[in-house]
Amino acid sequence: MYRTAFLDLPALATAGGTVSLPGSKSISNRVLLLAALSQGTTTIQDLLDSDDTRVMLAGLKQLGCTITPDAVTPGQPIAVTGIGGRLPAGTAATLFLGNAGTAMRPLTAALAVLGGNFEMTGVPRMYERPIGDLVDALRQLGCQIDYLKDAGFPPLKIGQPDFSAWSDAPIQVRGDVSSQFLTALLMALPLQAADKAITIEVVGELISKPYIHITLELLARFGIQVHNENWQRFVIPAGSRYQSPGAIHVEADASSASYFIALGALAAATPGQTGVRILGVGKDSIQGDIRFVEAAQAMGAQVESGPNWLQVGRGTWPLKAIDLDCNHIPDAAMTLGVMALYADGTTTLRNIASWRVKETDRIAAMACELRKLGATVEEGADYIRITPPASATGWKAASIHTYDDHRVAMCFALAAFNPAGLPVRIEDPQCVGKTFPDFFESLFAVCDTPAQQIPVICIDGPSGSGKGTVAAQVAERLGYRLLDSGALYRITGLVATRAGMALEATNAERIAALIAAQQLEFTSDQRVLVNGEDVSLAIRTEEAGMNASKVSAFPAVRSALVGVQHAFRALPGLVADGRDMGTVIFPHAPLKVYLTASVQCRAERRYKQLISKGLPANMQALFADLEARDARDMHRAAAPLKPAEDALQLDNSTGTAEEAVQQVMDWWAARQPFAPAAQG
Ligand SMILES: Nc1ncnc2c1ncn2[C@@H]1O[C@H](COP(=O)(O)OP(=O)(O)O)[C@@H](O)[C@H]1O
Numbered sequence: 001m002y003r004t005a006f007l008d009l010p011a012l013a014t015a016g017g018t019v020s021l022p023g024s025k026s027i028s029n030r031v032l033l034l035a036a037l038s039q040g041t042t043t044i045q046d047l048l049d050s051d052d053t054r055v056m057l058a059g060l061k062q063l064g065c066t067i068t069p070d071a072v073t074p075g076q077p078i079a080v081t082g083i084g085g086r087l088p089a090g091t092a093a094t095l096f097l098g099n100a101g102t103a104m105r106p107l108t109a110a111l112a113v114l115g116g117n118f119e120m121t122g123v124p125r126m127y128e129r130p131i132g133d134l135v136d137a138l139r140q141l142g143c144q145i146d147y148l149k150d151a152g153f154p155p156l157k158i159g160q161p162d163f164s165a166w167s168d169a170p171i172q173v174r175g176d177v178s179s180q181f182l183t184a185l186l187m188a189l190p191l192q193a194a195d196k197a198i199t200i201e202v203v204g205e206l207i208s209k210p211y212i213h214i215t216l217e218l219l220a221r222f223g224i225q226v227h228n229e230n231w232q233r234f235v236i237p238a239g240s241r242y243q244s245p246g247a248i249h250v251e252a253d254a255s256s257a258s259y260f261i262a263l264g265a266l267a268a269a270t271p272g273q274t275g276v277r278i279l280g281v282g283k284d285s286i287q288g289d290i291r292f293v294e295a296a297q298a299m300g301a302q303v304e305s306g307p308n309w310l311q312v313g314r315g316t317w318p319l320k321a322i323d324l325d326c327n328h329i330p331d332a333a334m335t336l337g338v339m340a341l342y343a344d345g346t347t348t349l350r351n352i353a354s355w356r357v358k359e360t361d362r363i364a365a366m367a368c369e370l371r372k373l374g375a376t377v378e379e380g381a382d383y384i385r386i387t388p389p390a391s392a393t394g395w396k397a398a399s400i401h402t403y404d405d406h407r408v409a410m411c412f413a414l415a416a417f418n419p420a421g422l423p424v425r426i427e428d429p430q431c432v433g434k435t436f437p438d439f440f441e442s443l444f445a446v447c448d449t450p451a452q453q454i455p456v457i458c459i460d461g462p463s464g465s466g467k468g469t470v471a472a473q474v475a476e477r478l479g480y481r482l483l484d485s486g487a488l489y490r491i492t493g494l495v496a497t498r499a500g501m502a503l504e505a506t507n508a509e510r511i512a513a514l515i516a517a518q519q520l521e522f523t524s525d526q527r528v529l530v531n532g533e534d535v536s537l538a539i540r541t542e543e544a545g546m547n548a549s550k551v552s553a554f555p556a557v558r559s560a561l562v563g564v565q566h567a568f569r570a571l572p573g574l575v576a577d578g579r580d581m582g583t584v585i586f587p588h589a590p591l592k593v594y595l596t597a598s599v600q601c602r603a604e605r606r607y608k609q610l611i612s613k614g615l616p617a618n619m620q621a622l623f624a625d626l627e628a629r630d631a632r633d634m635h636r637a638a639a640p641l642k643p644a645e646d647a648l649q650l651d652n653s654t655g656t657a658e659e660a661v662q663q664v665m666d667w668w669a670a671r672q673p674f675a676p677a678a679q680g
């Protein structure tokens with residue numbers, strides 16, 4: 001997951017390949033609660049690991065459920081041993097539920113029926129999300145729920161219910177604000193239906209029926225057969241009792257699939273690929289959002305599907321504008337809003353009033369961000385109408401505000417396919433953690449763009465000037481990959497020395513062949529492996545640096561390493577540190593920095609660095625070595641160390657590393673097309 005303040009997506013060109021989707025959030029949290037309420041242990045496969053499931057798991061542990069392992073581990077099932085329909089008398093807890101509506105609503109209902117002493121809390125946005133209709137429904141039954149702040153909204157206090165006054169009358173609940181209220185009741189009321197049936201009556205039109213369908217399907221798996229009377233009345237039969245199904249599998253999120261369905265529809269296919277293949281969800285899905293496929297087809301997508309997969313390619317191009325009632329696909333429909341940017345006319349998405357009370361006011365958010373990209377947008381109480389920019393020149397480079405809303409972040413990533421070739425900035429990219437923590441990694445894995453579109457920031461300079469330190473921090477702030485090219489020469493020196501080769505010009509070809517035959521691996525935590533052996537420390541000695549300087553003078557060695565270095569240029573971008581990044585390896589890089597510092601200063605820093613790593617160091621020897629290394633690196637014939645003509649020079653003798661990093665970030669920001677006010 002990208003934890004940067006913003007993530008810049010370069011202009012993307014094509015898509016193709018296979019993407020495996022994470023488990024559905026709606027199914028994950030429903031299954032967790034149902035398993036927790038049941039008798040027995042439920043082994044859950046493919047549970048989503050996200051903010052929402054984490055708060056749910058934490059809440060269930062507080063209620064006394066046993067959960068093994070403690071947290072979701074990729075590829076491993078998680079086992080939940082339930083409470084068997086009742087809590088020990090006097091159970092008390094304060095549950096923090098973040099911004100997870102899928103935890104707040106059903107847990108409130110279940111705990112209000114079970115009784116105890118609970119406080120239901122969350123983040124400030126949670127306190128703006130209505131829950132009054134659910135509380136009103138539960139009070140009809142005799143549940144004790146009080147508002148701790150504003151009436152109608154969390155936080156809540158839950159006490160011991162008194163069912164004595166309840167006359168068996170149907171429990172009424174509004175269906176036109178959020179179907180999560182009905183879902184919450186459907187999951188909580190079986191706890192009270194051991195002796196007599198309970199009927200729930202929906203007041204007003206029921207929105208988001210597909211989510212109720214998921215709830216009913218899952219209830220059936222846990223032993224509760226609800227009679228659905230035309231989506232108006234739901235009867236939970238007497239004798240209902242939660243029973244674990246033993247094992248259950250969580251389908252992938254059909255709304256997460258929407259971004260990749262849209263991707264297949266709007267991106268040209270990467271040569272050699274036949275569109276985008278999506279694994280984890282297919283045409284037999286129990287999720288309503290799978291009907292996004294029909295909407296995408298109406299816009300021109302070509303879709304094939306099977307039991308657990310979808311295959312999507314570009315069909316009609318440009319896409320066809322549509323006018324669609326989106327009540328059946330409330331979440332996935334946001335993706336249509338961005339697809340509309342690539343359509344041949346004005347698209348209208350109707351019946352989306354529920355967008356206003358989601359993670360943010362999604363109608364307002366979509367309208368604002370689509371306009372930033374150059375679209376003409378009309379918004380109404382329950383619709384949005386989008387006209388794309390008239391031509392490529394009408395597109396604007398935008399910094400997309402994401403409102404702590406995962407879906408805004410994910411759907412706007414698709415704007416990177418704009419015909420103007422503009423990058424798109426996604427602010428606060430980690431908000432995707434709510435449902436799809438590795439969304440951007442998954443996207444980059446199936447997208448392609450010509451190498452020259454992928455930004456590279458080059459940081460060259462002499463030994464000890466601070467290149468490595470500054471480059472690593474700039475890469476971290478931007479979410480870019482990092483190339484420590486010096487490590488390649490250090491490895492070359494190491495393997496040649498180990499092979500008993502003298503580091504002399506007469507051996508240059510043999511050394512070049514030797515390094516070309518090694519299996520090199522650079523891990524995300526900056527370790528370096530050669531044929532599986534971790535050499536991170538072995539290449540950091542001063543001797544290794546000197547040996548690197550020697551082998552780096554051989555043209556054969558330099559050319560053997562060119563391909564390896566170019567391969568680092570991958571989405572979303574690269575920061576490359578070395579001697580010839582800007583002059584030879586990435587001559588067209590959009591930003592080149594030449595970092596210098598006095599020899600005295602560099603020697604002192606290197607001394608401290610070596611000592612802190614527990615490596616031997618001598619100030620005088622270091623000083624002499626640096627001068628020797630500078631001389632060799634600067635005066636060799638092949639790719640000598642010198643500033644590229646278009647490099648910006650930064651004297652790093654006096655300031656802090658942080659100041660140098662900020663200077664590079666400022667230079668980079670100045671070269672970006674985003675408006676200064678929007679810089680992250
Ligand atoms: N202003 C500064 N910029 C960069 N590094 C600094 C600065 N001040 C002190 N240092 C320290 O100096 C050392 C620089 O070494 P390094 O980044 O490996 O340089 P290079 O990659 O250019 O050889 C690090 O230990 C770093 O913590």
Ligand SMILES: Nc1ccn([C@H]2C[C@H](O)[C@@H](COP(=O)(O)OP(=O)(O)O)O2)c(=O)n1
Pocket residue numbers: 462463464465468485486487489490545548549552553577578579580581629633
């Ligand atoms: N792009 C590069 C990077 C390093 N080299 C050579 C020259 C340097 O003396 C050695 C070691 O580089 P490295 O950046 O690891 O060394 P320092 O950390 O700056 O001391 O490799 C090179 O020739 N070209």
